[in-house]
Amino acid sequence: MSDGGHLLEVEDLHVSFDTDDGVVKAVDGVSFTVEPGRTLGIVGESGSGKSVANMTILGLTRADDANVSGRILFEGNDLAALDDEGLQGTRGNEIAMIFQDPLTSLHPFYKVGAQMTEAIQAHGDASDDEARERSIELLKLVGIPDAERRFGEYPHEFSGGMRQRVMIAMALTNDPKLLIADEPTTALDVTIQAQILRLIERLQAELGMAVIMITHDLGVIAEVADDVLVMYGGRVVEQGTRDEIFYDPQHPYTWGLLGSLTRTDRPRRSGRLAQIAGQPPSLIAPPDGCHFRPRCPHEFDKCPQVPGLEARSGTRDHLDRCWLTADQKRTLRVVDDGEIGLEEPAA
Amino acid sequence: MLRYIIRRVLWGVALLVIVSAVVFVLFYVIPTADPAKLRAGRTANPQLVEQIRQQLHLDDPIYVQFANYMEGVFLHGDFGESYVSQADVKDTIFERLPATALLVVGSVVLWLLIALPVGIISAVRRRSLMDRTTMVTSLAFISAPVFWLGLVALYLFADDVGLIQIFPGQGAYLTAETFPAKCWAMVLPWVVLAAATAAIYARYLRSSMIDTMAEDYIRTARAKGLPEQKVVMKHALRSAITPIVTLLGLDIGLLLAGNAILTESVFNIPGIGFLIVRSIDRSDLPMIQGVVLFGAFFIVICNLIVDILYAYLDPRVRYQ
Numbered sequence: 001m002s003d004g005g006h007l008l009e010v011e012d013l014h015v016s017f018d019t020d021d022g023v024v025k026a027v028d029g030v031s032f033t034v035e036p037g038r039t040l041g042i043v044g045e046s047g048s049g050k051s052v053a054n055m056t057i058l059g060l061t062r063a064d065d066a067n068v069s070g071r072i073l074f075e076g077n078d079l080a081a082l083d084d085e086g087l088q089g090t091r092g093n094e095i096a097m098i099f100q101d102p103l104t105s106l107h108p109f110y111k112v113g114a115q116m117t118e119a120i121q122a123h124g125d126a127s128d129d130e131a132r133e134r135s136i137e138l139l140k141l142v143g144i145p146d147a148e149r150r151f152g153e154y155p156h157e158f159s160g161g162m163r164q165r166v167m168i169a170m171a172l173t174n175d176p177k178l179l180i181a182d183e184p185t186t187a188l189d190v191t192i193q194a195q196i197l198r199l200i201e202r203l204q205a206e207l208g209m210a211v212i213m214i215t216h217d218l219g220v221i222a223e224v225a226d227d228v229l230v231m232y233g234g235r236v237v238e239q240g241t242r243d244e245i246f247y248d249p250q251h252p253y254t255w256g257l258l259g260s261l262t263r264t265d266r267p268r269r270s271g272r273l274a275q276i277a278g279q280p281p282s283l284i285a286p287p288d289g290c291h292f293r294p295r296c297p298h299e300f301d302k303c304p305q306v307p308g309l310e311a312r313s314g315t316r317d318h319l320d321r322c323w324l325t326a327d328q329k330r331t332l333r334v335v336d337d338g339e340i341g342l343e344e345p346a347a
Numbered sequence: 348m349l350r351y352i353i354r355r356v357l358w359g360v361a362l363l364v365i366v367s368a369v370v371f372v373l374f375y376v377i378p379t380a381d382p383a384k385l386r387a388g389r390t391a392n393p394q395l396v397e398q399i400r401q402q403l404h405l406d407d408p409i410y411v412q413f414a415n416y417m418e419g420v421f422l423h424g425d426f427g428e429s430y431v432s433q434a435d436v437k438d439t440i441f442e443r444l445p446a447t448a449l450l451v452v453g454s455v456v457l458w459l460l461i462a463l464p465v466g467i468i469s470a471v472r473r474r475s476l477m478d479r480t481t482m483v484t485s486l487a488f489i490s491a492p493v494f495w496l497g498l499v500a501l502y503l504f505a506d507d508v509g510l511i512q513i514f515p516g517q518g519a520y521l522t523a524e525t526f527p528a529k530c531w532a533m534v535l536p537w538v539v540l541a542a543a544t545a546a547i548y549a550r551y552l553r554s555s556m557i558d559t560m561a562e563d564y565i566r567t568a569r570a571k572g573l574p575e576q577k578v579v580m581k582h583a584l585r586s587a588i589t590p591i592v593t594l595l596g597l598d599i600g601l602l603l604a605g606n607a608i609l610t611e612s613v614f615n616i617p618g619i620g621f622l623i624v625r626s627i628d629r630s631d632l633p634m635i636q637g638v639v640l641f642g643a644f645f646i647v648i649c650n651l652i653v654d655i656l657y658a659y660l661d662p663r664v665r666y667q
Contacts, residue, residue, distance in 0.1 A: 060566055084575055092572035099570075104563035108663060109585050119571040154662045170571070 006073070007210050008034040008057070008095075008178060013070035013080075015049070015056050017063070022284040026052040028234035029070075031309075034178060039204065039211040041225025041242070043218060043257065047280050049234040050214050054180050056080075058097055059087040074178070093123040096171035100183040102163035106155035112166050113151035119173045138169040142199060161192035168199065172207070179204070180212045185220060197223055218257055222246065230254050233281040233291030236309055240318035250313050250320035252342055253292045255333045259341025276342055290321065297343045298324060298332050352655065359647035364417065366643045367636060371413050374632050382430040382630050403430060416636065426640070427633035429626075436637035439622065446520060447618035449529060450610065451602040453537040455595070458545035465545075466552025470587075471579055473557065482553070485546035497539045497613030504535060518615040533616075540610045544598065548591060555587040562586070589660050596653030597646075604642025 015027035027049040034040050042050045055061045057072050057079060072079040074095065079087060091097075099105040107115060116138070117131035126134065132151070139147035142165040155163055164184060171179055181200060185193035201224055204211050213224050221228055221242065228245040230238040230253065238251040249255055256276035278295035287293050289304035296303070302323040309319045313326050324332065335341035383400040384391070400406050404415065419425040426436035465485075469478035488496075503509055505516025515523075519532035559565065560583050568582045569575075608620025619638060626634035658664050 055566075058570055060569055088572045088574060090572070091570055097570045099563060099567065101563060105567045107564040107568070107582055107586075109661060110582075118573065122572045122574075156663050167567075170567075 005035070006033040007036045007075065008212075009071075009073040010053070010057070011071040011073070013053060013056065013072065014068070015052050015061055016067045018065040018067070019284075024283045025234050025286065026283055027056065028286075030231070030234075030236055032229055032236065032239065034210050034212060035227075036177070036210055037204075037208050038226045039213055039224050040227050040229065041213045041215065041221040042229045042231060043215055043221050044231035045216055045280055047233075047283060048231040049283075050229075050231045051182050053231075054097075054182060054212060054214055057180065058091050058095060059084060060097075089123070092119055092171070092176075093174045094176055095178045095180065096174070096176040097180040097182065098164070098167045098171050098184050101187045102160060102167050103155065103187075105167055106163060108155055111152055111154055112158070116151075116166075116170050116173060119170050123174045134173065135169070138172055139166070141172070141203070142166075142169040144169070160188050161195060164188060164192075164196050165199065168196075168203070172203065175207065176209055178210045178212065180214070182214045183216070184213075186216070193220075194223075200224065218246075218261055230257070233286055234283055235291060235321065236319075237292065237322070238320040239309065240315070244313075244315060244318045248313060248315075248318070249333060249340060250318065250326070250329055251292075251322045252296050252298055252324075252333075254320075255340055256295075256342035259335060259339065274341055290323070298328075300324075348655075348658070352651070355651050355654070359644075359651065360421075362647055363640055363643055367417065367420070367640060368413065370636055370639050371409065371416070371632075374635070375409055382632060385630055386430055416633075420640065426637040429631050429634050431626075431629045431631045431634075436633050439634065440619065440637055440641055443617055443619050443622045446616050447603060447605070447607060447611070447620065449533055450536055450540065450607055450616060450618060451599060453530070453533050454540040454544070454602075455599060457537050458541035458548060459595075461541065461545040462548035462552060465549040467556060467579065467584065469549070470553045470556030470560065478553075482550065485549050488542045488546035489550075491543065493539060493543060493609040494613050496542055497536075497610060500535050500539050501613070517613070520614065520616045536610050536614045536616060539613070540602075540607060548594070551594065552587060552591055555590055556583055559583045559587040585660075589657070592656055592660060593653050596649045596656075600646035600649030603645040603649075605638060 010033070011031050013027055013030045014025070017024045017026060026047075030049065030053050032040065032042075042054070044050045052061055056068055057074075059079065059082065061068065068080060070080060074090065079090065082090075106112070110118075113132065113135055116135040117126075117128065120126050120131040120134055136147045136151050139150060144150050144162060144165055150158070150162075155166070158166060168184075179200070184200070185196050188196060197220060200211060200213075203209075211224070213220065215221060225242050228238075228240060228242055229236050230245065230251060232253045238245065238249065238254050240248075240250075245254060246258070249258060253276070256274075260274045260276065262273060276295055281287055281291045281294070289306050290296070290299075293299050293303045300323070305323075307321045307323050309321050311317070311319050312322070313320070313329075322329070332343070333340050335343055381396075383396050383403060383405055386399050386403075387396045404412060407415075416427065419427060424437070426440075428435055429439065465481050469475075469481050472478055501508060501516055504511055504514045506512040506514060506519075507516045509516065514534045515532040516535070520529060520536075523529040523532045560579075562583075565578060565583055568578045573582075603619070605618075605620040605623050607618060608624060610616070611618040611620045612624070619641070623635065623638040625631075626638065
């Protein structure tokens with residue numbers, strides 16, 4: 001990808017935490033870019049480092065025991081070099097974030113309206129009335145009926161989906177250029193999930209902001225993402241456009257993710273849900289070389305060396321971390337039912 | 348809300364009746380000295396003792412005595428007279444109450460002034476030198492018995508026997524005439540009574556704050572771009588302080604009920620705690636009853652206030 005013009009450019013980000021059991025390398029050299037107005041989907045299982053990497057963008061991982069290195073360039077400014085005070089102008093203003101659990105993410109003791117006006121008044125000098133008006137306008141924008149009354153209610157008086165709408169409205173208060181959505185639909189009912197995703201897409205189109213959508217659900221990626229990062233064990237293992245990831249996946253972990261998707265249009269022949277055997281790697285003592293090696297049925301003698309994130313498929317911006325050749329991958333990723341998947345180890 | 352309060356008040360009254368019954372039964376079940384004999388003096392003849400017994404209605408069956416007492420208390424506000432001094436129980440308690448109230452109020456203010464900042468700062472600057480120092484110190488204060496702490500305070504600072512003679516010592520309250528003089532006499536008792544409680548509250552608030560700071564909504568507050576000071580003092584403290592309020596209500600009730608007895612004894616303060624110990628010594632049932640009932644009353648009232656306050660602090664709590 002060319003230099004310049006990126007809204008956000010994360011370069012070689014490392015985040016580790018000192019714990020009693022050892023150093024947890026949560027994010028191990030992650031780089032990516034976000035372009036204005038586009039949606040980057042980041043997919044990976046729990047512990048893949050996707051949330052930590054994104055919270056670090058806003059400096060929300062700055063506990064005493066956290067070590068951060070690398071560069072986080074937002075419109076050219078290195079956010080990683082700023083302290084908490086320096087970041088305040090960016091947080092909730094140019095970059096906003098919404099989280100997984102909308103109930104615990106709103107303060108239970110303050111009215112929804114108060115929490116929103118607070119976000120507005122933290123940036124700029126809006127009067128109470130202006131802030132109130134703006135909040136109600138945003139509550140309407142995210143589709144909350146009877147917004148004037150809801151403005152004066154507490155979070156516990158809202159349903160899960162409505163709470164997430166409140167979170168989104170609160171994130172939009174200062175017209176952010178980038179919205180980081182950290183599993184925004186995971187805690188919601190399936191029917192509500194689609195509503196929230198469509199809401200985020202609509203708002204993105206209306207307001208022209210970029211979105212980072214963090215999820216463990218490839219279904220969400222398929223719906224909203226333009227570009228995709230697949231993360232595993234603190235590293236990016238594959239990166240490309242949505243179509244590249246879905247139709248020409250290069251990394252065995254991506255195959256496993258795709259193979260474990262439940263598809264109602266084409267049920268699996270075996271009638272069983274596919275899974276990736278084994279456990280996610282320990283982030284304290286990860287395996288040498290490729291982190292996916294212990295779970296990969298295609299492991300061979302090159303795998304104990306770390307594969308670089310390189311274009312191996314022949315497409316310039318489609319990168320992966322797997323030593324297999326493009327031809328090998330094309331053969332190996334097709335499992336017995338003709339679909340893409342990860343071969344299950346012989347029982 | 349009003350219905351809730353009325354129900355709670357009725358329960359409180361029932362509780363007071365039960366408490367009185369328990370004290371009555373305890374007094375008769377556990378053998379103590381015969382109040383009539385005590386009253387009659389060392390060389391009294393049996394007739395005099397019998398006469399006093401009749402006078403005090405001690406010859407009535409226990410349930411009749413109890414019924415009479417309850418009638419006096421709830422219908423006439425009459426708590427009876429001391430077996431020993433014949434002084435009116437209610438008057439005596441009201442005479443003693445100001446000393447205890449002054450002691451309690453002063454030390455509550457003091458311990459909150461100490462505990463709140465210490466608890467907040469040690470939670471925010473966790474594992475700092477300041478945190479470790481205050482937490483070790485607080486452990487020392489929690490472990491030190493109040494009477495020992497009181498004696499040490501007198502030994503160090505009392506203006507008669509102390510090494511550094513700054514503050515009024517033992518018995519100063521008895522001779523103090525004006526309100527400022529009384530407060531001045533209370534300085535050491537306040538500090539002694541507040542020390543252990545401030546330590547407990549500071550530790551409690553610290554752990555409550557640490558839990559709260561890990562909440563998702565604190566992350567949201569930071570992600571909104573709020574200054575850290577606002578995150579801590581508004582978002583975190585508001586949640587962390589709620590359990591402290593419960594604790595505070597209970598502690599104030601207990602102390603007013605006579606739990607400041609150790610401090611009162613060390614400093615010779617004529618308060619409620621002092622009164623009840625002397626009454627027990629003398630088998631003075633009406634006085635014991637009176638003090639216990641007043642104590643129970645304070646505890647019931649403080650609890651009620653806490654519960655009502657809770658509904659205002661936590662909007663999720665709404666009483667039916």
